[in-house]
Amino acid sequence: MAAPIIRVGSTDKEVSKDLCQFVIDKATSSIKEKGIFTVGVSGGSLVKYLCNGLPSFTTDWTKWRIFFCDERHVSYDNSECTYSLYKTGLVDKVGMPPENIFPINPDLSVEDAAVDYEKKLRSVFPGTDIPRFDLLLLGMGPDGHTCSLFPGHQLLEEKTRIISPISDSPKPPPARVTMTYPIINNSSCAVFASCGEGKADIVQRVLEGNEDVLLPAARVRPTNGEVIWYLDKGAASKLKNI
Numbered sequence: 001m002a003a004p005i006i007r008v009g010s011t012d013k014e015v016s017k018d019l020c021q022f023v024i025d026k027a028t029s030s031i032k033e034k035g036i037f038t039v040g041v042s043g044g045s046l047v048k049y050l051c052n053g054l055p056s057f058t059t060d061w062t063k064w065r066i067f068f069c070d071e072r073h074v075s076y077d078n079s080e081c082t083y084s085l086y087k088t089g090l091v092d093k094v095g096m097p098p099e100n101i102f103p104i105n106p107d108l109s110v111e112d113a114a115v116d117y118e119k120k121l122r123s124v125f126p127g128t129d130i131p132r133f134d135l136l137l138l139g140m141g142p143d144g145h146t147c148s149l150f151p152g153h154q155l156l157e158e159k160t161r162i163i164s165p166i167s168d169s170p171k172p173p174p175a176r177v178t179m180t181y182p183i184i185n186n187s188s189c190a191v192f193a194s195c196g197e198g199k200a201d202i203v204q205r206v207l208e209g210n211e212d213v214l215l216p217a218a219r220v221r222p223t224n225g226e227v228i229w230y231l232d233k234g235a236a237s238k239l240k241n242i
């Protein structure tokens with residue numbers, strides 16, 4: 001895999017604008033090429049970056065298929081529910097058909113919700129052993145986690161399941177459903193967005209560190225794909241090689 005591409009904006013607002021432009025360009029080329037755009041989104045600050053920027057763009061929203069790189073296993077009316085944040089912040093705003101976004105079912109147990117979600121996901125990628133997303137949009141926590149894949153967790157070693165439950169997430173809430181590396185590293189393009197000086201240390205460790213135990217975000221290395229980092233000046237402030 002080629003080295004990650006790093007794009008630095010002066011503020012988080014500029015990161016949001018540049019990131020959304022990139023997402024729209026990806027969608028445009030995927031829709032032109034295949035008639036569909038498959039994208040995975042994450043929670044946390046990424047919700048703000050995408051929902052503040054994407055609604056102002058023109059695209060054929062009917063051709064989008066939005067999945068979740070991870071989701072908290074909480075009811076839809078819980079403020080922690082990532083799906084509900086995108087439903088109100090993007091889907092309803094742009095008039096996207098609600099059937100084009102695929103939530104995790106909070107009424108099932110976390111294990112059954114993961115199985116149910118994988119079935120829904122595979123229905124959009126018929127005939128493929130491991131679905132290949134056009135784009136995965138990721139965040140990274142201060143400990144280097146991404147999706148709901150946390151340092152030292154046995155899920156980092158998952159080699160067969162593409163979607164897995166987790167019930168001991170160190171980042172609350174504890175119960176979640178997450179993509180695993182087999183599907184993440186089969187994507188065409190994985191994009192991280194991180195802003196703020198609080199992320200500077202972990203960004204430097206992930207992008208320039210040579211730690212023998214790779215941090216979860218550093219393990220995102222699509223076999224036939226690219227990794228792009230959208231950072232603001234604060235998050236990039238400790239990088240030496242840019």
Ligand SMILES: O=C(O)[C@H](O)[C@@H](O)[C@H](O)[C@H](O)COP(=O)(O)O
Binds near residue numbers: 043045046072139146
């Ligand atoms: O739902 C979640 O909790 C996320 O998917 C999680 O992986 C998030 O992306 C990181 O924790 C970074 O979050 P921030 O960008 O808000 O620090």
